[in-house]
Amino acid sequence: MSAAQWIGNPVFSVAFTIASYAAALKLHQRSRWVPPIVAACIPIVALLLLARVPYAVYNRGGNLLTWWLGPATVALGMPMYRHGIALRASLPRLVLIVMSGSVVGMTTAGLTAWAFGAPRAVVMSAVPKSVTTPIAIEVSRELGGIPPITIAMVIMAGVLGASFGTALLRLVGVREDRAIGAAMGTASHGIGTASLVRRSELQATVSSWAMAAAGVFTSLVAAILALFLR
Amino acid sequence: MLDFLRGIAIVLGFDGLGWGLHRVGVPIPGGVLGLLAFYLALSVGLIKLEWVERASSFLLRHMVLLFVPLTVGLMNMGQLLQRQALAILASLVVSVVAVFLTTGLMGRWLLPPQPVLPGLPLDEEKAGKA
Numbered sequence: 001m002s003a004a005q006w007i008g009n010p011v012f013s014v015a016f017t018i019a020s021y022a023a024a025l026k027l028h029q030r031s032r033w034v035p036p037i038v039a040a041c042i043p044i045v046a047l048l049l050l051a052r053v054p055y056a057v058y059n060r061g062g063n064l065l066t067w068w069l070g071p072a073t074v075a076l077g078m079p080m081y082r083h084g085i086a087l088r089a090s091l092p093r094l095v096l097i098v099m100s101g102s103v104v105g106m107t108t109a110g111l112t113a114w115a116f117g118a119p120r121a122v123v124m125s126a127v128p129k130s131v132t133t134p135i136a137i138e139v140s141r142e143l144g145g146i147p148p149i150t151i152a153m154v155i156m157a158g159v160l161g162a163s164f165g166t167a168l169l170r171l172v173g174v175r176e177d178r179a180i181g182a183a184m185g186t187a188s189h190g191i192g193t194a195s196l197v198r199r200s201e202l203q204a205t206v207s208s209w210a211m212a213a214a215g216v217f218t219s220l221v222a223a224i225l226a227l228f229l230r
Numbered sequence: 231m232l233d234f235l236r237g238i239a240i241v242l243g244f245d246g247l248g249w250g251l252h253r254v255g256v257p258i259p260g261g262v263l264g265l266l267a268f269y270l271a272l273s274v275g276l277i278k279l280e281w282v283e284r285a286s287s288f289l290l291r292h293m294v295l296l297f298v299p300l301t302v303g304l305m306n307m308g309q310l311l312q313r314q315a316l317a318i319l320a321s322l323v324v325s326v327v328a329v330f331l332t333t334g335l336m337g338r339w340l341l342p343p344q345p346v347l348p349g350l351p352l353d354e355e356k357a358g359k360a
Contacts, residue, residue: 017295017298017299018295020298021292021294021295021298036294037294037297037298037301040294040295040298041298041301041302041304044298044302045302045305048302048305049305055302055303055305055306058299058302059299059302059303061299062298062299062300062302063299065295065296065298065299066296066297066299066300068289068296069261069293069296069297070245070248070249070260070261070264071238071241071242071245071261071289072261072289072290072293072296073245073259073261073262073264073265074241074244074245074248074261074264074265074268075241075268075282075285075286075287075289075290076265076286076290077244077264077265077266077268077269077272077286078268078272078279078282078283078286078287078290079286079290080265080269081269081272081273081279082279090341093340093341094341096336096340097333097336097337097340097341098333100332100333100336101329101332101333101336102329104328104329104332105325105328105329108321108324108325108328108329109321109322109324109325110321112317112320112321112324112325113314113317113318113320113321115320116316116317116320116321117317118314118317118318118321119314122310122314122317122318126318126321126322126325129321129322129325130325130326130329132293133293133297134261134293134296134297135259135261135262137297137300138259138260138261138262139259141259142257142259146307146310147300147303148300148301148303148304148307149304149307149310149311149314149318151297151300151301151304152301152304152311152318153318153321153322155301156322157322157325157326160322160323160326161326161330165326165330168327168330168331168334169330169334172331172334172335172338173338174334174335174337174338175338175343176337176338176341176342176343178337178341179333179334179336179337179338179341180334180337182333182337182341183329183330183333183334183337186329186333187326187329187330187333188326190293210333212265215262215265216262216265216266219258219259219262220258223257223258226257227257
């Protein structure tokens with residue numbers, strides 16, 4: 001039996017992916033700086049290269065996991081609702097802030113990529129790079145982007161924000177917890193939010209609300225943008 | 231366990247609803263439509279938070295697993311990535327800085343520091359979930 005037959009069977013590829021993910025989480029516990037998504041992909045890519053099995057064969061099983069991104073997007077409504085209750089006094093102002101940030105994020109990402117001569121598919125992949133992965137993937141598809149490139153950019157936007165975001169905010173005099181949380185959630189989604197959890201409860205709450213809200217606003221703006229592109 | 235399954239079923243139902251709405255022509259991704267409907271249903275009390283809390287948290291906690299297969303697809307894009315590396319990096323840095331400055335400065339303007347409000351349900355809210 002060939003390697004492709006094994007890897008083409010979803011039972012094997014899904015199990016191997018879950019195992020790689022579990023190992024990546026363990027590694028992340030020990031070495032905080034290794035992002036689980038990067039560590040989880042390495043054994044899989046290594047296996048496919050060593051066994052000379054094309055990605056499409058692995059993805060027969062991989063697709064079963066990708067499919068769950070839809071329900072995961074829906075699930076974001078739960079923290080958005082729960083945190084929305086806690087933040088209700090400042091909600092209208094937070095909506096305005098997150099909405100402006102989302103529009104600025106989309107336009108600056110797209111325009112900069114375009115100015116550097118990127119082809120249209122890459123420009124469109126850059127547009128949703130600030131929002132949480134499942135929504136970014138859907139927006140990228142709608143706009144004619146390339147989802148894996150979007151994912152790579154989403155992860156890098158998260159890591160950049162988590163590493164330098166709070167320092168940049170301090171530099172321009174932003175100290176208020178809700179303002180820090182709103183900026184982090186809008187620019188750096190879940191990865192940025194996770195970096196606030198140990199700093200301040202209020203920052204993390206606002207950030208996870210902002211991350212869901214930015215996802216919603218970005219897909220609304222993208223829907224309008226897509227109408228003009230047709 | 232049954233509790234958890236009920237939550238998953240509700241979430242799947244809303245995902246299906248979003249997919250349907252998208253199919254009949256609403257130009258927003260199905261998952262986001264599902265999210266909005268789900269949020270609305272929670273807000274008006276059609277579904278209770280405790281019905282969906284565990285299932286939603288589970289899906290969100292392990293979201294990284296769900297985008298591993300797509301990320302592995304980057305292995306076929308070495309050439310494109312190499313050619314576009316500069317554009318991608320520039321776009322990232324410019325845009326991340328721009329978003330932080332816009333939201334942060336708007337926040338400084340619109341959300342002035344305030345004394346802690348008594349009775350804000352933040353602590354109890356989080357205690358159950360941490």
